[in-house]
Amino acid sequence: MDLLVRNGWIPDRGGCDLKVVAGRIAAIGPGLEAPPEVPRIDAGGMAIMPGLVNGHTHAAMTLFRGFGDDLPLDTLLRDRLWPVEARMDEESVYWGTRLACLEMIRSGTLVFWDMYWHFHGMARAVEEMGLRCALGVPMIDVAGPEQGRWCREEAIRLHEESSRYSERIHLTVTPHAIYSVSLENLEWVAGFAAERGVAVQLHLAETRREVTDSLERTGLRPAFLLDRVGLLHPRVLLAHGVHLDAEELDLIAARGATLVTNPVSNMKLAVGGVFPYSAAQRRGIPLALGTDGPATNNGLDLFQDMKILALLQKQAQADPTLLPAAECWRLATGRMAPLLGGSGRVEVGERADFLLIDREAPELCPGHDFISDLVYAASGQVVDTAVVAGRVLMRHRVIAGEAEIRREAAAQARRLCR
Amino acid sequence: MDLLVRNGWIPDRGGCDLKVVAGRIAAIGPGLEAPPEVPRIDAGGMAIMPGLVNGHTHAAMTLFRGFGDDLPLDTLLRDRLWPVEARMDEESVYWGTRLACLEMIRSGTLVFWDMYWHFHGMARAVEEMGLRCALGVPMIDVAGPEQGRWCREEAIRLHEESSRYSERIHLTVTPHAIYSVSLENLEWVAGFAAERGVAVQLHLAETRREVTDSLERTGLRPAFLLDRVGLLHPRVLLAHGVHLDAEELDLIAARGATLVTNPVSNMKLAVGGVFPYSAAQRRGIPLALGTDGPATNNGLDLFQDMKILALLQKQAQADPTLLPAAECWRLATGRMAPLLGGSGRVEVGERADFLLIDREAPELCPGHDFISDLVYAASGQVVDTAVVAGRVLMRHRVIAGEAEIRREAAAQARRLCR
Numbered sequence: 001m002d003l004l005v006r007n008g009w010i011p012d013r014g015g016c017d018l019k020v021v022a023g024r025i026a027a028i029g030p031g032l033e034a035p036p037e038v039p040r041i042d043a044g045g046m047a048i049m050p051g052l053v054n055g056h057t058h059a060a061m062t063l064f065r066g067f068g069d070d071l072p073l074d075t076l077l078r079d080r081l082w083p084v085e086a087r088m089d090e091e092s093v094y095w096g097t098r099l100a101c102l103e104m105i106r107s108g109t110l111v112f113w114d115m116y117w118h119f120h121g122m123a124r125a126v127e128e129m130g131l132r133c134a135l136g137v138p139m140i141d142v143a144g145p146e147q148g149r150w151c152r153e154e155a156i157r158l159h160e161e162s163s164r165y166s167e168r169i170h171l172t173v174t175p176h177a178i179y180s181v182s183l184e185n186l187e188w189v190a191g192f193a194a195e196r197g198v199a200v201q202l203h204l205a206e207t208r209r210e211v212t213d214s215l216e217r218t219g220l221r222p223a224f225l226l227d228r229v230g231l232l233h234p235r236v237l238l239a240h241g242v243h244l245d246a247e248e249l250d251l252i253a254a255r256g257a258t259l260v261t262n263p264v265s266n267m268k269l270a271v272g273g274v275f276p277y278s279a280a281q282r283r284g285i286p287l288a289l290g291t292d293g294p295a296t297n298n299g300l301d302l303f304q305d306m307k308i309l310a311l312l313q314k315q316a317q318a319d320p321t322l323l324p325a326a327e328c329w330r331l332a333t334g335r336m337a338p339l340l341g342g343s344g345r346v347e348v349g350e351r352a353d354f355l356l357i358d359r360e361a362p363e364l365c366p367g368h369d370f371i372s373d374l375v376y377a378a379s380g381q382v383v384d385t386a387v388v389a390g391r392v393l394m395r396h397r398v399i400a401g402e403a404e405i406r407r408e409a410a411a412q413a414r415r416l417c418r
Numbered sequence: 419m420d421l422l423v424r425n426g427w428i429p430d431r432g433g434c435d436l437k438v439v440a441g442r443i444a445a446i447g448p449g450l451e452a453p454p455e456v457p458r459i460d461a462g463g464m465a466i467m468p469g470l471v472n473g474h475t476h477a478a479m480t481l482f483r484g485f486g487d488d489l490p491l492d493t494l495l496r497d498r499l500w501p502v503e504a505r506m507d508e509e510s511v512y513w514g515t516r517l518a519c520l521e522m523i524r525s526g527t528l529v530f531w532d533m534y535w536h537f538h539g540m541a542r543a544v545e546e547m548g549l550r551c552a553l554g555v556p557m558i559d560v561a562g563p564e565q566g567r568w569c570r571e572e573a574i575r576l577h578e579e580s581s582r583y584s585e586r587i588h589l590t591v592t593p594h595a596i597y598s599v600s601l602e603n604l605e606w607v608a609g610f611a612a613e614r615g616v617a618v619q620l621h622l623a624e625t626r627r628e629v630t631d632s633l634e635r636t637g638l639r640p641a642f643l644l645d646r647v648g649l650l651h652p653r654v655l656l657a658h659g660v661h662l663d664a665e666e667l668d669l670i671a672a673r674g675a676t677l678v679t680n681p682v683s684n685m686k687l688a689v690g691g692v693f694p695y696s697a698a699q700r701r702g703i704p705l706a707l708g709t710d711g712p713a714t715n716n717g718l719d720l721f722q723d724m725k726i727l728a729l730l731q732k733q734a735q736a737d738p739t740l741l742p743a744a745e746c747w748r749l750a751t752g753r754m755a756p757l758l759g760g761s762g763r764v765e766v767g768e769r770a771d772f773l774l775i776d777r778e779a780p781e782l783c784p785g786h787d788f789i790s791d792l793v794y795a796a797s798g799q800v801v802d803t804a805v806v807a808g809r810v811l812m813r814h815r816v817i818a819g820e821a822e823i824r825r826e827a828a829a830q831a832r833r834l835c836r
Binding site for chain 2: 066070103267272299301308319321360366379405409410412
C-alpha cells in the first residue's frame, strides 16, 4: 500500500515526512508530496519508530491468561492447560490469536514468531489483523508413532495450503522440544525444512531437567543433540536456552542459529537459571526477545519485557552497565536477529512497518534520552499508531473490531475452561 | 467531598453503586441516591478498586529520568545526579513532583512516601494534584556538623509550617542512611520524631558495602545500629533492606518497623542481592512496595513493579508458587503495611480513595482471574478514573493541567541538566 505520513519526528534526524510506495519506505524528508488518492496521516510531531519483534509466543493462549498462575510448570500443564487445550479447535485458536494480535498492535509489536495448533485458525487471524508472523506447524510424538505420522502429514498438507495467505505469513515447522519428539522425527523435520526452505522453531534448554534427561538418554547436551539431527543452522530459532553451557553456545554460534530469550516466562515459572545473555552476545549469536505465551507471562507488551530483560541481566550478573537501553531497543526491534524479519529501522528501502509513538506521554518527559525512556519508563500505551506494509492497523489506539474480538475470545475461553 | 458513583463493579460483590460522604465511603449497594447537588459519575461497569501505595520514591527526580542509566550507583551519583541536584530549587522540585503525581495518578497510585529536598515545593505540588503523601524532611551531615545543624533547624521550622497543608500531607523526618548521618543526629531524629509524633523514613541495607562499613565502624549490622539510636519502632519505614540477615529481620519484626522493597531500582543498580521477601513475610514484618526515584527505575507505574517483584522473588528463590497474585495485590495496595495509610479496600467507612479500572482493556480479557490479570497482564493504562477523598483527580485518563506540567517540568530539566 501507499501512504504519506506528514509531520513526524525521527531520533537523530528530527522533523520529517515519510512516504510509502507499494509497502516500502520510498522517501523520508521535509515537504514530501503524493498523488491525491494516497491516504495521508498527520503524525502530529510523534516519533516514527520501528515496530517490535516478539521472537517466541503461543498467541492463542490468551484464552488461558490467568487460568493457572503461581504453579510449577508440570502442574500448570497437566492439571490446567492440557485438559482445556484438548478442547480447542480452529475457531477458538482464531479468536485467541486475534485477541493476541490486538494486544500486540496496541503495544507496538508488528512481527511475531508463534508455535501452536490449528494453523488456519492462526493464519486467518493474523491475515485479518495485518501483522507479520512466522507460524509453526507442530511436531510432537509423545503419544506414539501414530501422532508423529499425523504431524508429518499435517506439515506437508499445511505447507501446500499455506500458499493461500499473503507474504506476511510464513509457515515454519516446530518440533516441540528434544524430549517430546523422537530422533527420527527430528531428522524428518530437518529434511522437510531443508527441502521446502522453511524455518524451524523449537524450545531448547528451558529447564535443567531437559539437560539431564538428554544426557541420560543420548549422552549429549541439548544443542549437540540438535546438531546431530541436522537442526542447528541459520534457519533455526531456539526459544529459552536458559540452561546452555559454554560449549553449546560455541556450537550455536558456529552454526548460526538464533536464540530467543523469554525472561518473564522463565522468571514466572522459576526455571532455575537465567539466560546467558552476555555469553551469547559476546559470541555473536543472533538474539531476540520473546514474551512466551500468555498462560505464562501473562501479557504481550514487549515494552515491559524489554525492561525486565535488562533488569534481570543486570541483577543476575551484578553489573548495572550490562544490556544498556540502546542495545535492549535493538534487541527488541529485531536488529540482532535477521532471521526474524523485523525491519528494525525506519529507512528508505525498508518495509513500511513502523509505529507512531506519542512523545507527549508523561512517562517520556523530560526526554533526556528518548530510547532510554522507551526501554525503562514506557509501556505499550505510548504507541499511538501502527503501520505494517503501509497499512494502518491502529490509529490513535483504535483498532477495528476490538469489541467483537474481546467478546468472542471471552466466549471461547468460557467454553474451553468450563 | 461527596460523590455518587453509579454502575460500578466490585470483585466478589458484582454490580453496585458507591456513595461518598465527606470524603469517606458511606454506602455500597444497588440503587443508591444522593441529593441533586452531589457530583455523579457513571462507572460504566468498571471495577471500583483500591488505589496503589508507593512506599518509597523521590518524586521530583522525574526531572532526571534517563539522565544517567546503566551506570554503577556511585558513578551515577557523583558524575550525574549530585551536580545537577545542587542546582535544584523549590520551583524545580514543585514541577518535578507534579510530573510524578501525574504519572502516579495515571497508573493508579493514590498514596506515596517520598524523600527529597525543598519540602514546600513537594507539598504544594501534592496539595494541588490531590494525592496523599508522606513527605520527608532530610537529615544528612556528610558535609560536617554545620549541615547537620541546618537540617535540624529545617526540620523544626518545616514541621511548624507543615500545618498549612491539608490532612492529606504528612511531614516525616528522613535521615538519609546510617552511613550519611552521624549517630548524634540519628539520635536527635529519634527524639524529634517521638516528641512531634511524626514518622521516620530512611534507606537501610541497600548495598553490601553499607553492611560492611557499619560493621567496621560500629561493630553492629545496620538494623542493630538503628535500634541502638532509637530508630526501630512501628513509626519507622525502612527502604530497600536487600542485605538484611536473619537476626536483623527478627529484630525488625520484634520492633514493628515497616520494610519497603524496591525491586526495579535494586535490579537496575545491581545492588548484589535480592530483598528477603519470604523471610520478612514469614516473620510478620509490615511490607510495602516502592518504585524508588525515577532516576533509578525509571517509571512510576506500580502495576509494572508489582509484576516485577513477583517475578524476581519466584526466580531468586526458584519457587513459582511464591508471592502469588492476590498477595502481590495486597502488598501493592498497602494492606500489608498499615503505617503507610493506604485504605487498601473499598468498604463502607474507609476513606473514599479508589480507582475505576476499565475491565474492557484487552489485556484483562478473557478474565479468568481479575486480580491475576491486574498483577500479571495489566499496566497502569487500565486505570480510567482516580478518586481521593471523594475528589475526582482523573476521569477517562484526563488530568487537569497535564500539558502545562509536561512543559514546565521539561523546561526545569533542561535548565538543571544544561
